[in-house]
Amino acid sequence: MILLPLNIITTTLIGASLAGVACSLIGVFVVRMKLSSLGFCMSHAAFAGAALGLALSFNPLVMAMIFSLTSAFLLGPVAEKAKLHPDVILGVMFSLMLALGLIFLSLTPGTAMSSSAMGILWGSVLGISKTELIQLGGLTGIVVGLIVLFSKEFQAIMFSRKLAEASGINTKPFFYIILFLTGITIALTLKLIGGLLIFALVVNPASTVYQFFYDIKKIILISPLVGVGYCMVGILVSLLFDFPVGSSIAIVSSICFGISVVFSPKRKRG
Amino acid sequence: MNFSSTQPIKLKNVSTIYEGEKIPAIKDVNLIISRGEMVTIIGPNGAGKTTLLETINGLLPHTAGKVEVLGKDIKKYGSYIRRRTGYVPQEITFAEATPFLVEDVILMGRFGKIGLFKSPTRSDYEKVREVMRLIGIQDLAKKPIGKLSGGQVQKVMIARALAKEPELLLLDEPFSNLDLNALSDISRKISYLHTIFNLTTLMVIHNVASIPPSCNRAILINQGRIVEDNLSGKRLNFSHLKMLYRVNL
Numbered sequence A: 001m002i003l004l005p006l007n008i009i010t011t012t013l014i015g016a017s018l019a020g021v022a023c024s025l026i027g028v029f030v031v032r033m034k035l036s037s038l039g040f041c042m043s044h045a046a047f048a049g050a051a052l053g054l055a056l057s058f059n060p061l062v063m064a065m066i067f068s069l070t071s072a073f074l075l076g077p078v079a080e081k082a083k084l085h086p087d088v089i090l091g092v093m094f095s096l097m098l099a100l101g102l103i104f105l106s107l108t109p110g111t112a113m114s115s116s117a118m119g120i121l122w123g124s125v126l127g128i129s130k131t132e133l134i135q136l137g138g139l140t141g142i143v144v145g146l147i148v149l150f151s152k153e154f155q156a157i158m159f160s161r162k163l164a165e166a167s168g169i170n171t172k173p174f175f176y177i178i179l180f181l182t183g184i185t186i187a188l189t190l191k192l193i194g195g196l197l198i199f200a201l202v203v204n205p206a207s208t209v210y211q212f213f214y215d216i217k218k219i220i221l222i223s224p225l226v227g228v229g230y231c232m233v234g235i236l237v238s239l240l241f242d243f244p245v246g247s248s249i250a251i252v253s254s255i256c257f258g259i260s261v262v263f264s265p266k267r268k269r270g
Numbered sequence B: 001m002n003f004s005s006t007q008p009i010k011l012k013n014v015s016t017i018y019e020g021e022k023i024p025a026i027k028d029v030n031l032i033i034s035r036g037e038m039v040t041i042i043g044p045n046g047a048g049k050t051t052l053l054e055t056i057n058g059l060l061p062h063t064a065g066k067v068e069v070l071g072k073d074i075k076k077y078g079s080y081i082r083r084r085t086g087y088v089p090q091e092i093t094f095a096e097a098t099p100f101l102v103e104d105v106i107l108m109g110r111f112g113k114i115g116l117f118k119s120p121t122r123s124d125y126e127k128v129r130e131v132m133r134l135i136g137i138q139d140l141a142k143k144p145i146g147k148l149s150g151g152q153v154q155k156v157m158i159a160r161a162l163a164k165e166p167e168l169l170l171l172d173e174p175f176s177n178l179d180l181n182a183l184s185d186i187s188r189k190i191s192y193l194h195t196i197f198n199l200t201t202l203m204v205i206h207n208v209a210s211i212p213p214s215c216n217r218a219i220l221i222n223q224g225r226i227v228e229d230n231l232s233g234k235r236l237n238f239s240h241l242k243m244l245y246r247v248n249l
């Protein structure tokens, strides 16, 4: 068990909560629209970008954003057309990005290496600064705001993109808004959870909630709460056992998802 | 008088080629449908019936010719036209776990019409209840869409298309999963709407026996081309069908 000053604990919990809300809201889209492999690619691209930033002593956050957004807009058209079997292309991309990230990390000058590099890989929620907290708060606000503002359009697209088009919604901009938000969210939360595991926080809360509800409105409302819950328990586990924070959140959320599959009313009779 | 509004569908030498294909799925189609007509489209599997409907509402981009719907060019005014056009796609299925309730699915049919930055109001919800009553699916309102039978889904999709109070109605084999009772019931209701609101209706029909009573025109389509179009309003005769399907009826 690690003991920490109260103000660090407070910042940590607020940061993790914001990350939990943003990631799991994005996750509702990613899971329903089968964008997991695309998101997975983006998170590894963000990781590669951040690593390059470290190697070049350039702002890792900015590099992470550039990388994840570029990959989103390059791969978006591929993901849009199910015909092209995006999984294969995405699989290739994701290993490429991971490989690049690891090379960039190995090029990082010795002094910067230690903690920042490990943070990018495994997450370092405890080292979160006030600026980062404000950035995260802003991001979470934007994600929630856009979801509220375009809730009709997003709902219709999540139901069926073709039927949304048929009802007169121009779906393309909204599809790319989702990719854009995914890219930004991943880049901003990268440092907290780590590039290798950030996607667990995107996919696991929403996937858990999907096991229990048939009403998308409830799923959108409850997923962020579950996401925050996973972060809190994850941090607790990480402090108790001195595990990396990203790993703890990934393990906690995966176990809970497993349990939810077993107890899902969608799989029960009578 | 606005000339275009009297001819909600105008296709001139229209061909549509699917992405990655070489042969057009519909070829050199010329078709004018006047306001208030109810037209059925008949033809064998793969004739191009679905392609024709989706070329008309612009879900599929046509590759040659000119498509004008509700007086506007589909290439420029696609969403405008689709906001005013009800479309019931052919046999659509939803995974059992699909997280959407029937009443929401129907309401979503109105979302394009409601427009950006606006929320559904009481009158939108009222309209949803009204079409559910009309089609007779009030009891399905709170059910997940993935848990319905094929026929029930078809009724929901018809209700969804009607919920937006369309100026033009496109239906793709809307009766294929309905039992005989439901078929004659829904067919009569579509005829009723057509008559009362002078609603222009274009309907792909699988079974000649299910042509609705108020239908005044039938188009036969084969291998991407219109092969018969009885503008005169006389009912289909068997020799047409025999020619088309090459079977003895």
Ligand SMILES: Nc1ncnc2c1ncn2[C@@H]1O[C@H](COP(=O)(O)OP(=O)(O)O)[C@@H](O)[C@H]1O
Pocket: B018, B019, B021, B025, B043, B044, B045, B046, B047, B048, B049, B050, B051, B052
């Ligand atoms: N997505 C597609 N990609 C390529 N070809 C298609 C696609 N959908 C339909 N086709 C082809 O276009 C032709 C017309 O199909 P369709 O309009 O669905 O026929 P129908 O509705 O009359 O049964 C068929 O030959 C079919 O194989």
Ligand SMILES: [Mg+2]
Pocket: B049, B050, B051, B090, B172
């Ligand atoms: Mg068809």
